[in-house]
Amino acid sequence: MSDTIVTHPLVVGEVGPGCKKVDPIVVADNVTRTFGGLTAVDVAHVEIPRGAITALIGPNGAGKTTFFNLLTGFDKPNTGDWSFEGHSLARVPAFRVARKGMVRTFQLTKSLGRLSVLQNMLLGATKQPGENMFTALVKPLWRKREEEITAKAEELLARFSLDAKSDDYAASLSGGQRKLLEMARALMSDPVLVMLDEPMAGVNPALTQSLLGHIKQLKEEGMSVLFVEHDMHMVRHISDWVIVMAEGKVVAEGPPDTVMRDQAVIDAYLGAHHDTDLGEMTGANPVVEAKEAAAKVAAKKEGTV
């Protein structure tokens, strides 16, 4: 971390990998997940701040999606514990995690193509009395709730400009619209923490701006957001806090402007020998600039310039 910035209003004590937050919504300890001989996640300690937009960045294969899967109950860790709003969530199945107010979207969208857009939304709702065998038999008990859920779905579809598509098959949506649908569906359960895995991937520029606005709005409505993203422009633009993963570990964290100048971050991207999306991390990105500067120095040394 930069020598000049060691404290931050979101943090207790010094800023650095694994630092304590003033008001964490998620606290994770010793979370590991291996696949055969590969350690995909090895997070010693991390805290996600409440009421903020936190970006989780790192090169391809860093373990970001696996970490999301673990936190949200879609995968089981080898070791570790984590809490959400002070309650342990380790080994709690995904549907219960969502009911507790922690919802996520997927890197590859999971909308059900052969259901309508509206039906996809209804599946995102929790506390549906019709799901219970006994209350399902008593129509008045669930009819009112069903009407409420449908009204909420329609309202959200309008907010995400998908209302005209309500009766269309989800399969007919563009990639970007599917991302919007996933986000809208996530909001059906009134989440406290919304986790978005690459919300911008595959989204055309016309929709990018509206997605950015939607994410900011989640925070304005009091939700906490944790999102994975490769586009550094977007990370800089909307995040309050950035956590960097490399080879399964948290290697840096801090506010966007300082974290992207951090040597550990530059090393994480440059050391990753993947041809990552660095090209998309537009001009004003210190990681790219550092990469270019390093290449120039190397070229000079070799006498090719």
Ligand SMILES: Nc1ncnc2c1ncn2[C@@H]1O[C@H](COP(=O)(O)OP(=O)(O)OP(=O)(O)O)[C@@H](O)[C@H]1O
């Ligand atoms: N189900 C699985 N079986 C085996 N290996 C896996 C599995 N899921 C993930 N991995 C491996 O774990 C590592 C971390 O993968 P993960 O998808 O979490 O990375 P990521 O940071 O999300 O990358 P990207 O930016 O490309 O989405 C990679 O080496 C990946 O190949």
Ligand SMILES: [Mg+2]
């Ligand atoms: Mg991923």
